Amino acid sequence: MKKLFFLLIILLNFSGLEAQTLNDYKYIIIPESFEFSKEKNQYQLNSLLKFLFEREGFETLMNRETRPEDLQRDNCLGLDADVIEDSGLFTTRMRITLEDCRGNLIFSSEEGTSREKEYKRAWHEALRQAFESVEALNYNYEADASPEAPSVPETPEVVVVGQVPVDTLQAENSTSELAEEPEVIVQSEKISKxxxxxxxxxxxxxxxxxxxxxxxxxxxxxxxxxxxxxxxxxxxxxxxxxxxxxxxxxxxxxxxxxxxxxxxxxxxxxxxxxxxxxxxxx
Missing domain, CATH: 2.40.128 (Lipocalin)
Structure with a gap:
C-alpha cells in the first residue's frame, strides 16, 4: 500500500513538471510528414496538428520554414512535435510527443483512439482526442524561464601594448561608409518593403x-x-x-x-x- 502511495506522489510531481516546463518553450516545430505517413501532410494531419497548437497559443512553424530570428539564435526555444501511431485492426491509436533541442522527451500525450473505418476521419478523431492532454496543460509561454542554449565562449580580444593590431589597420583602410553603416534590423519581407x-x-x-x-x-x-x-x-x-x-x-x-x-x-x-x-x- 505504501509503495502505491509513493508511486502516485511521483506521478503527480512528474505531471506538474510537464506543465511547468512546457511553458518555457515558445515554438512548436511541425514536420511535413510523420513516419507512418505515405506522403506530405497526408489527410491534412500535419496541418491539423499545427492548427490545434496555434489555437492553444503556441507559435508554430513547419520544419522547413524560415525560422524567426530568436529561434535562429537559440534553437532551444522550440520543441519538435511528432505523432506516434500504434493502430490495430479495428482501432486507430495516436500519441503526440514533444522533444527539446537535445532530443529529450518533454511531453507525451495520452493516447487518442478512434474506431472510424475511414482513414481521414479516424486519424483526425484520434489526434484531436490525444491533443486534449495538451489543452489540459493551459499553456502560457514564460519568456523569462526559457531554456538557454549551450553557451559559446567568445573569442577574447587581443590587445598588444605599443603595437597596432593588423585587423585594426585593415579596418582603418576600409571605407568610412562601411564603418558608419547603421545596424540593420531584419524584419518580415512585407514590412521591410x-x-x-x-x-x-x-x-x-x-x-x-x-x-x-x-x-x-x-x-x-x-x-x-x-x-x-x-x-x-x-x-x-x-x-x-x-x-x-x-x-x-x-x-x-x-x-x-x-x-x-x-x-x-x-x-x-x-x-x-x-x-x-x-x-x-x-
Missing amino acids: GIQPQTLYFEKDGSFFQLEENENGYSLFQKGMSEPFALLIRSEEGGSFIYNSVTKQGIATFSENGDLVVEHFDASKGASVKTIYKVKND
Missing part, C-alpha cells in the same frame, strides 16, 4: 467576416470575434490554401472576382460541399 499585411472583408448569409494575412497564409474571423475560427495555410503549389477549422478540413481558393471559396467533404452527404464568402470591396 513597406507593405502591410492584407485584411480582406467578406459576407455570407448576412454575416460579416474578415481574413487577416499572416506568415503562413490567413486567419479567418467572424466580425466581433477576437480569435479566428479557421486558418488558411498556404500550400506548396501556390494558388490554394489548406483550410482548417475546428469542425472542417478542406481546400480554400479565391475566385476571379475575389470571393473566398471553401470546399470540404461532407461525410453525411457523401459529397463535396462548397461554401462561398462574397468579397466586400467597400
